[in-house]
Amino acid sequence: MPTAPPSGAVLLLDIKGGIGPATRDYLRSGLKRANEEGARAVVLRIDTPGGLDAATRDINQSILASPVPVIAWVAPEGARAASAGTYILYACHLAAMAPATSLGAATPVSMGGPGAGPERAPDEPRGQREAPAGNAPATGPSPRQEPRDAMSRKAINDAVGYLRSLAELRGRNGDFAEAAVRDAATLTATQALSQGVIEIVAGNTDQLLRQAHGRKVRLAQRETTLDLVGQPVTVVTPDWRARLLAVLTEPTVAYLLLLIGLYGLVFEGYSPGAILPGMVGAICLLLAAYGLQVLPVNYAGVALIVLGVALIAIEFAMPSVGAAGVGGVVALVAGSLILFDTQVPGFGVPGGLIAGIGGATALVFMGMIWLASRARRQPVVSGQEELIGQLAVATRDFDGAGQVHIRGEHWQASSAVPVRRGQAVRVLALDGLVLRVAPDEETTPPH
Structure with a gap:
């Protein structure tokens, strides 16, 4: 049986940034530790723009099955629990x-891009709509317009049902849960408290534990009363x-690793044989x-x-007057732009990085073309x-065909005019091996 630790009776876990596999593993590890140490509660300090659906559902399953009470706390001031954070x-x-935090905007997005998700109403401004204060459901002035395609309706309805089921389980406002999914509605801390979406508004951990103390919560198998006042808090890293x-x-790191690996x-x-680049x-x-494989990747x-x-590699190996290189740069930039689903908050590659890599690749390619064109204008300095x-020297007198000595070698030669032995001649052309x-007029003495 787990025993209560001498210190750290409340564990504090930070959910910050995009929610993905790393967040899931970190939270699972924290909940396992809390159970093993007999912690009184786990506090999730949330500040996230959203994240991946699969990771979010795995996190929620761990929370629902946890034998230790879990308290979600959107903090510090200025933080948000948008999209996936609202589900958690x-x-x-x-x-x-x-205070000064927000939650909501839980509309699921599709890998198909902006057009694949639900459409906004014709008169609705772009961006998120805030739910009205009070107990009225979070609806806007314009009528709700359902998505036209079946896949979007399926995703929206699935998310609504999922979030409503969580609201019913915890006794929270289900109308706002639906509005957060269908209309990307948001609430401030004060509005969320007044509408029954949250139970506590607290600016620090002491206030949070004091207000949570004595409350009854339902765990997976039982009910328990929180005893948190004066309990030490341990931050789990x-x-x-x-x-x-x-x-x-991290999408940027995965993108750079892909490019480094290919190059x-x-x-x-x-x-071949250098070993280091290949390794x-x-x-x-x-x-x-x-x-x-764990990110929202577009494999195209x-x-x-x-x-x-x-x-680009083909252009370096077999120059094609730039055609392959230009196509390579265009394909590289286009692939970089669509590699990740930028609709998922926190999971995209910065446009500046893509522009920088594309520009650097183009500069290297243009430099290669410039060097190749300059080399073409230089005289040949190797080969026959x-x-x-x-200049060569005739090894004997000849009129027509003969032999000359040049650079330590004897070559067959032909001349339209008579040539004397020892006379300097200049090579005009190469006909096979002749x-x-x-x-040479400059070196031939006058008669």
Whole structure:
């Protein structure tokens, strides 16, 4: 049986930023620790723009099954529990907010982009609508307009049913839950308290524990009365695994790992046996694959990025007057833009980074074209063609065909005019393995 720890009877977990697999693992670990240590309660300090649906539902399942009371607290001042944060708040046994915080805007978004989600009413302004104060349901002045396509209606209705079921379980305002999904309605802390969405408004942990003390909450198997006044609070920080997962599932990091991995394999192909580029590239690709498989990825974007890098590599290997390189840069930028679903809050690649990578790739490509064009204008300095214009010495007298000595080698030669032994001749052209020569006027003495 778990025993109460000598200190840390209340565990404080921070949910900050986009909610994803790292957040899920961190919260599960915290709830497990709370159960093992016999903690009096777990406080989730929430400040999130939203996140992934699968991770959010996993978190809620852990909260609903927790034998330790879980208190959601939107804090500090200025924080928000938008989108996925609202679902988590509704699942917790107690819900609290700090002053100057907000919650709501829980409309699910689709990987299909803006057009795949519910449409706003014709006269409704863009952005989130705030629910009215008081006990009236959170509706706007314009009539509600349902999504036209079946998939959007299915997602919306599923989210409404899910959030309403959590509201009924915890005895909270179900009308606002539906409005938060259908109309992206939001509430401030004061409005949420007056409308029965939360139970407590508290600016710090002491106020939170004092107001929560003595309240009855229903756990999975039983009811319990919270005894929290004077209990010490321990902040639970993520372990190294959770921190590593958080880094790998950061969209920007996963995107950069993908590019480094692809370019590493390309460089290894150009210099077989170098080992280091290929090794680094393979490791980065595997790490990128791990991060991408838990993120809202558009695999058409991945395919475009791979195609772009391949076309750029082909341009370096077999110059095609820039056609493959230009296509590669366009494919790389297009794939980067659609790689992640930017509709999911907190899960997108900054446009500045994409522009920077695209611009750097284009500059390298243009530099390569400039170097190639300049090389074409230079005289040939290797191979047989470099003999053209060079001086040779006739090894014997000949009129027509003969032999000359040039750069330590003897070559067959032909001349339209007679050539004397030892006379300097200049190479005019190369006909197969025969040099076409003519006496050099600058070095030939006058008769």
